Amino acid sequence: MILSVNGLKFKYPGRRVLQDIDFSVEKGDCLAILGTNGVGKSTLLKCINRILKPQSGAVYIQEDEIFKLSRNELAQKVGYVAQKHEGARLTVFDAVLLGRKPYIKWDASPKDMEVTRRVLKLMELEDYSLRYLDELSGGELQKVVIARALAQEPNILLLDEPTSNLDLKNQVEVIAIIKKVVKEQQIAAIVTMHDINLAIRFADKFIFLKNGTIFAAGGVEIITPKNIESVYSVPVAVEKFNNIPVVLPL
Numbered sequence: 054m055i056l057s058v059n060g061l062k063f064k065y066p067g068r069r070v071l072q073d074i075d076f077s078v079e080k081g082d083c084l085a086i087l088g089t090n091g092v093g094k095s096t097l098l099k100c101i102n103r104i105l106k107p108q109s110g111a112v113y114i115q116e117d118e119i120f121k122l123s124r125n126e127l128a129q130k131v132g133y134v135a136q137k138h139e140g141a142r143l144t145v146f147d148a149v150l151l152g153r154k155p156y157i158k159w160d161a162s163p164k165d166m167e168v169t170r171r172v173l174k175l176m177e178l179e180d181y182s183l184r185y186l187d188e189l190s191g192g193e194l195q196k197v198v199i200a201r202a203l204a205q206e207p208n209i210l211l212l213d214e215p216t217s218n219l220d221l222k223n224q225v226e227v228i229a230i231i232k233k234v235v236k237e238q239q240i241a242a243i244v245t246m247h248d249i250n251l252a253i254r255f256a257d258k259f260i261f262l263k264n265g266t267i268f269a270a271g272g273v274e275i276i277t278p279k280n281i282e283s284v285y286s287v288p289v290a291v292e293k294f295n296n297i298p299v300v301l302p303l
């Protein structure tokens with residue numbers, strides 16, 4: 054077990070968002086968190102990354118309760134990519150190198166430079182190395198922030214709608230890269246997504262959130278018309294194509 058969320062409950066002032074959230078993630082897992090707008094998907098990722106403090110319950114990474122970790126220890130274990138990104142006057146290379154910050158004492162080491170170059174290559178961003186973030190398109194910037202999280206070499210990647218700005222080719226390629234890194238390095242990824250068909254391509258575990266709690270959790274077998282209709286209030290068909298379920302709104 055690499056992550057466990059136990060009895061988590063979170064509310065913003067005057068607004069209850071999450072309750073009774075219990076799940077765990079194993080090494081090599083790609084978990085997709087699904088649910089309607091505003092149900093609490095981003096809030097859950099922020100609780101796991103300690104950006105928000107739940108009113109009750111706890112999050113454990115390996116054996117450690119997250120509030121017992123130092124900022125650097127947490128950053129070495131958890132890489133987080135938020136939903137919104139700001140372009141800054143920073144080159145792509147430096148932005149990805151920043152992912153190494155939790156490991157850098159005085160100056161970037163040869164290993165930090167090597168990891169940065171490797172990740173830029175993996176994400177096909179080498180030609181962008183010297184471009185400034187504020188000169189990139191939304192999709193290019195999204196790839197850079199994912200690259201920065203990969204350079205962090207975390208045990209757990211938290212990605213909030215990582216493909217929302219990407220074209221079809223980049224969507225498919227980026228989720229394939231993340232999946233490959235998760236399996237090869239035996240880390241875990243927790244990803245929020247609106248496109249259920251993309252989630253099916255990416256994930257081997259799924260959680261449907263409804264009314265701030267877990268409505269269904271499991272493998273691809275929980276991707277059923279009944280569950281999707283209950284969560285999204287839209288009738289759908291689920292057909293198999295090449296043995297992979299495909300969700301079709303009716």
Ligand SMILES: Nc1ncnc2c1ncn2[C@@H]1O[C@H](COP(=O)(O)OP(=O)(O)OP(=O)(O)O)[C@@H](O)[C@H]1O
Pocket residue numbers: 065066068070088089090091092093094095096097
């Ligand atoms: N800083 C905040 N203060 C108060 N309420 C908030 C805050 N951030 C989010 N909320 C509310 O908490 C609820 C959950 O928001 P959250 O962003 O986690 O939803 P989500 O499932 O990620 O939505 P989406 O799919 O639209 O990104 C929503 O009702 C939202 O309006």
